[in-house]
Amino acid sequence: MSPFLTLARIALLCLSLCCSVHAAGTLDIIQQQPHRLTELQYQITDVSLSANELVADPALFHNFTALTPQQNTLRITAQQAVWLLAKIKNPYPEPWDAVLSYHFLAVDKVSFYKVATDIPSVQFLGRSGSAFPFSERPLPLYSFSQPLRFDIAEQTSVLIKLEDAAMIGTELSISSLAPLLEASQQQLQQDSMINGALLLLVLLALCRGVQQHQPALYALAGFYLAFLLVLITLNGQAFSRLWPLHPEMNAVFIYISVGASLACLSLFARFSLLRQSSGYGLWLNSGSFLLALLLLFSPLFASGPMKLKLLFICMTLVLSITLLQALFISLTTQVRYTPRFSLLAVAATLQLLLLQLSYMANFVQWLNTSLLFVLTISTFLLLHIPKARLQFARRDL
Incomplete structure (x- = not known):
């Protein structure tokens, strides 16, 4: 048997062992993987519009449209901002410490707001983006993440303002901190x-x-x-x-x-x-x-x-x-x-x-x-x- 065939068989054996171990570990954590939010709404406004002005104006706040799966990216200018509206519910029978993540790493600014629709008003949660120093991020992750606290069976709306001079992504995910x-x-x-x-x-x-x-x-x-x-x-x-x-x-x-x-x-x-x-x-x-x-x-x-x-x-x-x-x-x-x-x-x-x-x-x-x-x-x-x-x-x- 040639040395090449021997090395090839050893490599295939090691690969199969690694795949089996990886598959066993994947079965244990598959339910804990970050969940991508699919039912998102968006609208494009002037960059000077604030979150409170958006929520306080019924015509603007009800002007959101559903985001299609084909809209992975949106092109904008420096004078525009994209707003994403996500409705999130706690799926667990206990309080949940979740992390909302935005994954388009080239965006300049990302601002997170919690919407109180009965007033209406917004609560500023935090901001991040490639235009700010890395040390200012709430979590030391490559994605732009914002911690959220949910009570039992709580459902809330989160507003995300995205600012960039060229192009932005639209992918959001939510999970607990450990799976993230x-x-x-x-x-x-x-x-x-x-x-x-x-x-x-x-x-x-x-x-x-x-x-x-x-x-x-x-x-x-x-x-x-x-x-x-x-x-x-x-x-x-x-x-x-x-x-x-x-x-x-x-x-x-x-x-x-x-x-x-x-x-x-x-x-x-x-x-x-x-x-x-x-x-x-x-x-x-x-x-x-x-x-x-x-x-x-x-x-x-x-x-x-x-x-x-x-x-x-x-x-x-x-x-x-x-x-x-x-x-x-x-x-x-x-x-x-x-x-x-x-x-x-x-x-x-x-x-x-x-x-x-x-x-x-x-x-x-x-x-x-x-x-x-x-x-x-x-x-x-x-x-x-x-x-x-x-x-x-x-x-x-």
């Missing part, structure tokens, strides 16, 4: 696995670049490093550990890191797939690189909505151009090992696409698993990069 901490720990473990995989890819790409004399791998290492910065900015780890007292860095660093990752991806495609190409291929690659630089420096000249539009435009164009060029060169070039560089470019493109999807869908679990799978494929491809320099025939793309 456990879910937060599980998410932290998944994020740490992906972060560790990216750091290993950075080191592996640098080592392979030195060993195999491939300049393209230095650009690929820069892409993985910038991609890691994008990830830790989106999941809140950079805010809590790198600049907890400087919340203004959150709105700036995401565009810088995404622009840097797109620039490194364009350089990788140029050094590996377009070394001796001419014509439209080089022009398209140069355009992609300039777009990435435009996004990289966008915090210096662009407003919130403009930066968001520029982010989506640059990501769409740069990823599309890189993906199409990689597939075209892989299918039309007969040089040995070209498909491996093409697959690396495709894998890097898929990583950014999966990250964007998980950002829009509030880090859905299967997207994180897919991202880890793509990183594993990238590692396998890096281990099989040839030492000889690639010589590509000149062609117009």
